[in-house]
Amino acid sequence: MNIEELNTVETSVETWQEFVEYSMNSEFYQQALDRVGPEKASAMTILHNYLLTFSAEEQAVIESDVHQFYKFAEGFIRELSPYRYNKNGYNNEVRSAFIGKIRQLLRRQKDEQGRVQYPKKYIFIRNIVKFCSSLNFIIRIHDEYKQFLFREMPQIQHQKNG
Numbered sequence: 001m002n003i004e005e006l007n008t009v010e011t012s013v014e015t016w017q018e019f020v021e022y023s024m025n026s027e028f029y030q031q032a033l034d035r036v037g038p039e040k041a042s043a044m045t046i047l048h049n050y051l052l053t054f055s056a057e058e059q060a061v062i063e064s065d066v067h068q069f070y071k072f073a074e075g076f077i078r079e080l081s082p083y084r085y086n087k088n089g090y091n092n093e094v095r096s097a098f099i100g101k102i103r104q105l106l107r108r109q110k111d112e113q114g115r116v117q118y119p120k121k122y123i124f125i126r127n128i129v130k131f132c133s134s135l136n137f138i139i140r141i142h143d144e145y146k147q148f149l150f151r152e153m154p155q156i157q158h159q160k161n162g
Contacts, residue, residue, distance in 0.1 A: 001093045009094060013101045020124040023049050035152045036144075038120055043127045043141045044148055050076065063146075073138040076131065102129060 023029055023045045032041035051059055062072045102125070109122040116122045130137045 001097060005094045006097065009098045009101055012098065013105060016102075016125070016128055017105070019046075019049070020121060020128070023124060024120055031153070031156050032148060035156070036148065038123050039127075040141075040144060040148075042120070042124045043130070043137075044145045046124070046127055046131060047138070047141050047145050069142065070135075070139075073135055073142070076138060077133075077135060 023042070026045060026049065028048050029041055029045040032044050035041075036044070051062065054062065061068050063069070106122065106125055109116055109118045109125065111117050131141075
């Protein structure tokens with residue numbers, strides 16, 4: 001593996017870590033965490049924060065058109081996991097390095113006995129891996145996210161303003 005490929009892997013992992021830190025400190029995560037627990041809250045927050053990278057018009061299209069959402073979800077997988085899906089085939093060496101770095105990142109969340117020390121961070125990292133691996137996972141989380149927005153968020157806003 002050359003230095004450019006190694007730098008790309010390192011940058012990808014660092015970006016994930018920054019995204020996790022940002023997401024864990026977001027207001028959306030705190031609100032979701034109180035209502036649905038850490039597993040669903042982290043997955044919905046990943047989706048929510050990613051959707052925020054799109055313009056309001058693009059978000060509206062993604063939310064209202066099933067075919068566009070499906071294209072979005074496939075693109076999400078390709079974007080977040082460039083070493084997993086590549087139309088030119090895998091670069092096995094880069095892919096192995098990338099997967100190894102993700103495993104290290106997950107291991108760093110555990111103590112010497114294998115107990116998770118930083119459960120919220122661990123759950124976020126694990127959910128990002130799921131997002132990168134499964135279109136069905138993204139679709140399921142999207143359904144839960146929409147349900148949260150329409151059932152839970154109005155109650156949260158009412159309590160906040162109440």
